[in-house]
Amino acid sequence: MNRLSSFNVVSLTFGFAFLYLPMLILVIYSFNKSKLVTVWAGFSTKWYGELLNNEAFLDAAWVTLKVAVISSSIATVLGTMAAYTLVRGGRFFGRTLFSGMIYAPLVMPEVITGLSLLLLFIGVGMDRGVMTIVLAHTTFSMCFVSVVVSSRLATFDRSLEEAALDLGASPFQAFRLITLPIIAPAVVSGWLLAFTLSLDDLVIASFATGPSATTLPMKIWSSVRLGVSPEINALSSILIGLVASGVVIASLASKRNSVRLRFEERTAERL
Amino acid sequence: MVETVFEPWADPNADPLISFKNVTKRFGDFVAIDDLTLDIFEREFFALLGPSGCGKTTMMRMLAGFENPTSGSMSLSGHDIAGIPPNKRAVNMMFQSYALFPHLSVWENIAFGLRRDGVARDVLHARVEEMLKLTRLEKFGRRKPHQISGGQRQRVALARSLAKAPKLLLLDEPLGALDKKLRQETQFELMDIQEQTGTTFVIVTHDQEEAMTVASRVAVMDEGRIIQVATPEKIYEAPNSVYVADFIGDVNILTGPIKAVGADTYSLDFGGTEPMTAASDRTFAEGVTAHLAIRPEKIGIHAERPEGPNSVQGKVLDIAYLGNLSTYHVQLPNGQIIKAQTANTRRVSRRAFTWEDPVWVSWSATAGVLLDR
Numbered sequence: 001m002n003r004l005s006s007f008n009v010v011s012l013t014f015g016f017a018f019l020y021l022p023m024l025i026l027v028i029y030s031f032n033k034s035k036l037v038t039v040w041a042g043f044s045t046k047w048y049g050e051l052l053n054n055e056a057f058l059d060a061a062w063v064t065l066k067v068a069v070i071s072s073s074i075a076t077v078l079g080t081m082a083a084y085t086l087v088r089g090g091r092f093f094g095r096t097l098f099s100g101m102i103y104a105p106l107v108m109p110e111v112i113t114g115l116s117l118l119l120l121f122i123g124v125g126m127d128r129g130v131m132t133i134v135l136a137h138t139t140f141s142m143c144f145v146s147v148v149v150s151s152r153l154a155t156f157d158r159s160l161e162e163a164a165l166d167l168g169a170s171p172f173q174a175f176r177l178i179t180l181p182i183i184a185p186a187v188v189s190g191w192l193l194a195f196t197l198s199l200d201d202l203v204i205a206s207f208a209t210g211p212s213a214t215t216l217p218m219k220i221w222s223s224v225r226l227g228v229s230p231e232i233n234a235l236s237s238i239l240i241g242l243v244a245s246g247v248v249i250a251s252l253a254s255k256r257n258s259v260r261l262r263f264e265e266r267t268a269e270r271l
Numbered sequence: 272m273v274e275t276v277f278e279p280w281a282d283p284n285a286d287p288l289i290s291f292k293n294v295t296k297r298f299g300d301f302v303a304i305d306d307l308t309l310d311i312f313e314r315e316f317f318a319l320l321g322p323s324g325c326g327k328t329t330m331m332r333m334l335a336g337f338e339n340p341t342s343g344s345m346s347l348s349g350h351d352i353a354g355i356p357p358n359k360r361a362v363n364m365m366f367q368s369y370a371l372f373p374h375l376s377v378w379e380n381i382a383f384g385l386r387r388d389g390v391a392r393d394v395l396h397a398r399v400e401e402m403l404k405l406t407r408l409e410k411f412g413r414r415k416p417h418q419i420s421g422g423q424r425q426r427v428a429l430a431r432s433l434a435k436a437p438k439l440l441l442l443d444e445p446l447g448a449l450d451k452k453l454r455q456e457t458q459f460e461l462m463d464i465q466e467q468t469g470t471t472f473v474i475v476t477h478d479q480e481e482a483m484t485v486a487s488r489v490a491v492m493d494e495g496r497i498i499q500v501a502t503p504e505k506i507y508e509a510p511n512s513v514y515v516a517d518f519i520g521d522v523n524i525l526t527g528p529i530k531a532v533g534a535d536t537y538s539l540d541f542g543g544t545e546p547m548t549a550a551s552d553r554t555f556a557e558g559v560t561a562h563l564a565i566r567p568e569k570i571g572i573h574a575e576r577p578e579g580p581n582s583v584q585g586k587v588l589d590i591a592y593l594g595n596l597s598t599y600h601v602q603l604p605n606g607q608i609i610k611a612q613t614a615n616t617r618r619v620s621r622r623a624f625t626w627e628d629p630v631w632v633s634w635s636a637t638a639g640v641l642l643d644r
Binding site for chain 2: 157159160162163164165166167168169170171173177178181182261264265267268
């Protein structure tokens, strides 16, 4: 293995410091005994305890989770359908336009997406609350799902579907029994992406919500405006922990899978 | 005992299993199949042979139902099949990439088609086991496709496409991914399986040796048209054009004006020292330009001028040693190179000719085929 040059070491250090120093400080201060965020007064876990008794935070966490699960599930179904049609549908009128349009929300400023959704909800006279946040999140996250799924479909061997048709499967059966199981990992990553996007969205949720529903990012934002409390630090540390362990588990699982696959392919020739 | 020869194509009363009538297929401006008419009969092992882009794969995809002809009609057992989707045809296909379902076991891959037909459990079990036995895969039923070797994958693909006992099995370059030794073994396996099951096979290939080995008839295609359909022997010994003669095996072509010198005998002046004599039962007009196609193995190579009509002197330019055979490239005084092939019945060190040797090459009047195109 090559040793890193001193230039590499320096750039690595700076890069990672940039990325992780803020989070590290946040996690450290979540164990601060003092009520003042910037003054260290010894180690304590009391803020984690207080957090569990804070009804408002727990409510907001519950709303966020509900919104994230529902909206990412709907977005996954819609996004997968859109990707399938755009990649597999053959040539139809306006296909290029549609493929372009599905990517537009990726680059649309969130403020504009949020505002236009708000105008729509008011226009059709919808009561704003959990329901409208779900709709709003579905809208902006389904294009992410569709990007992930369509890139997988683009490398998918078309003859697998043809083989299924040839063996007597209807086009829907071919999709359900062959295509879907094979692209499942991409669909799952699409769902996870949509879930994460929904979890940490502040801007669009603020536009789409009404007085009845508050998501966790909104709650954190509004309480920070009254001054940062160590409780927020504790909450953020929990979120960081959850996300980090999710990422680690997912990458370990996929690494293990690919190692096993390669091993089995290598040994197959000899058996 | 009189053995009846299998040649339904020679019987004018035989009903074809597949019949193409004036089929044309266009992709935009590109003509993939050009006004093609062809009959294929039951129990045939039919090979579509041609270079890539000649339309052979398009023909197969039309038979499977993935493409529809732009014009003309296609029928299977007398029924028009144009417009019938692939899942409703009694035709199965073995894909070039095998297209095995990676998430299903070998057993489930083979059972897939039967399950779609709602076959009863015990019948399905028996059929899958039968297919595994036919393709010698009994031990591998539980494996996934990535856990078996390339040759085994090829057999799974075959078993899967045969499981539904189709009237017609299409094989798209079925042996392309195998190495040469395995390919030759598998060719004979394919022929055995075809005989055992009595299924009609249509194979697409660009490998002429493969087509010659397995097929009862071969169709040589070029640019969307069929140039010749005949048994392998006829294709090789009596090609109908320079294209076919050149595509199948090695051939020497002598070109020049001809004139009749007797009944069914012509003399061809290819620009050598003297004209060549060739027999042909076809009639050629006086003075037209014709091509004489002679296979290298039908050309003798001698140190002295042999008796007989067609002898030319030249010198050995190159010797291609192939182990069992050697091909001598002999250059004639007019610059043309004639390939003559001899079996190496002696050890190399004792062979009669070497580079730059003056030699005589000769062939009989019936050794070559006289062609007008």
